[in-house]
Amino acid sequence: MxxxxxxxxxxxxxxxxxxxxxxxxxxxxxxxxxxxxxxxxxxxxxxxxxxxxxxxxxxxxxxxxxxxxxxxxxxxxxxxxxxxxxxxxxxxxxxxxxxxxxxxxxxxxxxxxxxxxMFGIGKQYKDTIFITLGTGVGGGIIIDGKLYEGGESKGAELGHMVLVVDGEPCTCGRKGCMEAYCSASALIRETKKAMEADKNSSMWKFSPTLDDVDGRTAFECSKSGDVAANAVVDYFVKYLGEGMLNFANIFRPQAIILGGGVCAQGDYLIGKLKRYCADRNYGFAGTPEFDILTAELGxxxxxxxxxxxxxxxxx
Amino acid sequence: MxxxxxxxxxxxxxxxxxxxxxxxxxxxxxxxxxxxxxxxxxxxxxxxxxxxxxxxxxxxxxxxxxxxxxxxxxxxxxxxxxxxxxxxxxxxxxxxxxxxxxxxxxxxxxxxxxxxxMFGIGKQYKDTIFITLGTGVGGGIIIDGKLYEGGESKGAELGHMVLVVDGEPCTCGRKGCMEAYCSASALIRETKKAMEADKNSSMWKFSPTLDDVDGRTAFECSKSGDVAANAVVDYFVKYLGEGMLNFANIFRPQAIILGGGVCAQGDYLIGKLKRYCADRNYGFAGTPEFDILTAELGxxxxxxxxxxxxxxxxx
CATH class of the missing domain: 3.30.420.40 (ATPase, nucleotide binding domain)
Incomplete structure (x- = not known):
């Protein structure tokens, strides 16, 4: 077949x-x-x-x-x-x-x-949340091995969960959506802000002009210890972690799988996310933890x- | 049977x-x-x-x-x-x-x-979200007429969705959870703050001392036009509305049902919530709207x- x-x-x-x-x-x-x-x-x-x-x-x-x-x-x-x-x-x-x-x-x-x-990094699991971090933030929900699309297949708009009431403007018209903090566009926005605030940051070597900034700029410079770049990465990890914890408290998935370009950061990103989420998983002793994985099917x-x-x- | x-x-x-x-x-x-x-x-x-x-x-x-x-x-x-x-x-x-x-x-x-x-206010619906607003904020998720409890029946902790990263402290250890904004305790906290900031508010007549404040104080005085009370009610409606919109974008339920003492406010609360949510439902023309109801089984x-x-x- x-x-x-x-x-x-x-x-x-x-x-x-x-x-x-x-x-x-x-x-x-x-x-x-x-x-x-x-x-x-x-x-x-x-x-x-x-x-x-x-x-x-x-x-x-x-x-x-x-x-x-x-x-x-x-x-x-x-x-x-x-x-x-x-x-x-x-x-x-x-x-x-x-x-x-x-x-x-x-x-x-x-x-x-x-x-x-079904076939990729999450195949040992039946309950997963998939979050794709691109220009926007999209997602999908798998419950008991099946796709859950929400009522009239119009749910699972995971990027449009507000994380900060009155926060950054989102393309959807609301303010403070996860998309406005965790998309590649948001990462680039914060990277540029940090560079403008710190003219000595090594990010200016990685990306000589603001137009050269992309989703890698802050991450790569953070790896060599740049303080401003570190702060941008910490910001990204914090909001992404808070969003993931929200989904964990609602769905209690076995794993959250991240897709999109920023996942090329692999263990560097995943390690930080795991540390951020570890202490913050809701509930009593015995509440199931969730694994954090990067997509592999590209x-x-x-x-x-x-x-x-x-x-x-x-x- | x-x-x-x-x-x-x-x-x-x-x-x-x-x-x-x-x-x-x-x-x-x-x-x-x-x-x-x-x-x-x-x-x-x-x-x-x-x-x-x-x-x-x-x-x-x-x-x-x-x-x-x-x-x-x-x-x-x-x-x-x-x-x-x-x-x-x-x-x-x-x-x-x-x-x-x-x-x-x-x-x-x-x-x-x-x-x-199954048997109460939501019985014409199969996909609902129930939010109970008490000392804390709890909830339940009904998908296709069945209870969805999340992985290992440890999900549906709807009160512990962060609405404000770094916001008000929550009993769960995180900051900014829906419970920290939409519980009766949060409503009372904000009512007291508003009364302390406005010694002329009619809320002081309704509740002569801060110890007398309860979930009704701001709502009842808001109905007779007290400005400070109105602001408290608007605050409560805003955070509750944002939380409901988040659930709508994830689940796209037919109805969100509210339980708990504050529901005694009935149409006064529901009307405000409907107006808040109407313009903010995510998506394109044709995205299903959700009804907002108060629990009836008490x-x-x-x-x-x-x-x-x-x-x-x-x-």
């Missing part, structure tokens, strides 16, 4: 044949023709899928799709995907006209959460996790 | 015969003999149950129990219940020696959440919800 996983992005659409162990056997991709509109993109996805597998093959169990935006997974409709300019697109139904197979869709962060828990998480939507259904 | 619901409190243990519609047909209570120890209390519970129903009766489907503290619901063990001075008490197993019936136990806030959703929530533990199992 195998499934096709499809990862729809604003730039390209990637697809792969994924076996029951989460291995990608064959891959393909196509440029996302945003200007061509939904019908054209769905036709392209259909063609991509047909180039990878034969619908007549009984081993071909179905197609899972991860898509950015607000998804109605029960009906297979993309309600809104702004970077595709899609509104109310019946993706599953339209694609089924081209490839008549079971089709499941979900939000891209949810799909990555499922992939990492760019393939979308394809593998999308295929997982079909496999999880069959369990 | 009927069940017995048992509500264990630090002062008394209440039990009732509950029918399949959540009606209490018969009630009993016994003083909680904390000094007598776990064995004595369990014997008392057994006697109370036997006074209400005959274990030989085939219509008697089981016993549900709500207990304060940290519970392992899968094994029926009370890990810690500090106000009972219980640690690692095998409640379900020990009680089954006295009354040989199916026995389910859960945390008291979880049980109240289940009761309000002191019976514990008995009815405990019985619900058995009924929910049989669904």
């Amino acid at each position: 195998y499934c096709i996983g499809v990862d729809i992005g604003g730039m390209s659409i990637k697809a792969g044949v994924v076996d029951t162990h989460g291995n990608i056997l064959k891959k393909g991709r196509v440029v996302t023709d945003v200007d061509g509109g939904a019908r054209k993109i769905i036709a392209d996805i259909g063609e991509l899928v047909l180039s990878l597998a034969d619908p007549e093959d009984k081993d071909f169990a179905g197609i899972g799709i991860g898509c950015p935006g607000a998804i109605s997974s029960a009906t297979g409709v993309v309600d809104h995907a702004f970077n595709l300019n899609w509104h109310n697109v019946a993706l599953a139904k339209e694609l089924a006209r081209i490839v008549d197979k079971p089709i499941k869709i979900s939000n891209d962060a949810n799909v990555a959460a499922l992939g990492e828990t 760019n393939d998480a979308g394809i593998i996790g999308a295929a997982g939507l079909i496999y999880a259904e069959r369990k | 009927y069940c017995i619901g048992v509500d264990i409190g630090g002062m008394s243990i209440k039990a009732g015969v509950v029918d399949t519609h959540g009606n209490i047909l018969k009630k009993g209570r016994v003083v909680t003999d904390v000094d007598g120890g776990a064995r004595k209390i369990i014997a008392d519970i057994g006697e109370l149950v036997l006074s209400l129903a005959d274990p030989e009766d085939k219509d008697f489907a089981g016993i549900g129990i709500g207990c304060p503290g940290a519970i392992s619901s899968a094994t029926g063990v009370v890990d810690h219940a500090f106000n009972l001075n219980w640690h690692n008490v095998a409640l379900a197993k020990e009680l089954a020696r006295i009354v040989d019936k199916p026995i389910k136990i859960s945390n008291d806030a979880n049980v109240a959440a289940l009761g309000e959703t 002191n019976d929530a514990g008995i009815i919800g405990a019985a619900g533990l058995i009924y929910a199992e049989r669904k």
Whole structure:
């Protein structure tokens, strides 16, 4: 048995044949023709899928799709995907006209959460929280091995949990969301602030102008003991740790898995987070601790996790 | 068919015969003999149950129990219940020696959440969040009509979600938890602060000394337009609203149900909360809104919800 996983992005659409162990056997991709509109993109996805597998093959169990935006997974409709300019697109139904197979869709962060828990770093666990730290902060919730998307599949907006009432402005309109403290954009904002406040910081060597600052600047200079860089890293760890502790108190997951570019910091980041969270886990002696892990599927998480939507259904 | 619901409190243990519609047909209570120890209390519970129903009766489907503290619901063990001075008490197993019936136990806030959703104000809904605003802030999560307790039944600690990193100290050891802003204790703290800052406030008439302040002081004086009282109410509504919005973004429930003394404020509180939350619900057009309700089962929530533990199992 195998499934096709499809990862729809604003730039390209990637697809792969994924076996029951989460291995990608064959891959393909196509440029996302945003200007061509939904019908054209769905036709392209259909063609991509047909180039990878034969619908007549009984081993071909179905197609899972991860898509950015607000998804109605029960009906297979993309309600809104702004970077595709899609509104109310019946993706599953339209694609089924081209490839008549079971089709499941979900939000891209949810799909990555499922992939990492079924087939990636979290595969020894059944209850995990996945947090992806990119331009924004997204997330996914796995309960008893299954994706939990919230009511009408519109929950799990983990980046939009307020950590500081009246805090930093967030893209969602509220103030103080986790996204406004733990995204790469927030890390860069704080790095620039720290550099402007300390003209002698070694961060100015790593990133000669403020335009050169990225998510690595503070972390790399912190490793060589730069005081201002240390303070930025401590800030990032503190807010991320507080957010993780909040999820722990609500879900008590076995593990929290972090994705996104900042995870390249690996043990340096994870060690600091573990120390921050260790003393602050809520409750009495015996309250289960949670492991903290970095995602391992990388760019393939979308394809593998999308295929997982079909496999999880069959369990 | 009927069940017995048992509500264990630090002062008394209440039990009732509950029918399949959540009606209490018969009630009993016994003083909680904390000094007598776990064995004595369990014997008392057994006697109370036997006074209400005959274990030989085939219509008697089981016993549900709500207990304060940290519970392992899968094994029926009370890990810690500090106000009972219980640690690692095998409640379900020990009680089954006295009354040989199916026995389910859960945390008291979880049980109240289940009761309000199965049989109370939330019965038209399947996905709800229950928040109880008392000395502390507790909560319960209902997903698809079932109680979700988190990993190892140690989650759903809704009061211990930090809303303000580095904020007001919380009893749990962290700072800025929802409990430190939305409990009756927090409301009283803020009321006292406002009264000390404004010696002309009408709150001094309602509560002549600071020792007279309770959860009603600010609300009642706010209704007659007292400026300082209004500010306290706005503060309470703001933090409670932000906490509710956080839960909405994670779970996207159909309704959030509020319990505890402050709910006596009814529509005055709910109206303000609805106005606060309306503009701040995350997401795109079409993101489901949530209803805001006050609990209606009152002191019976514990008995009815405990019985619900058995009924929910049989669904």
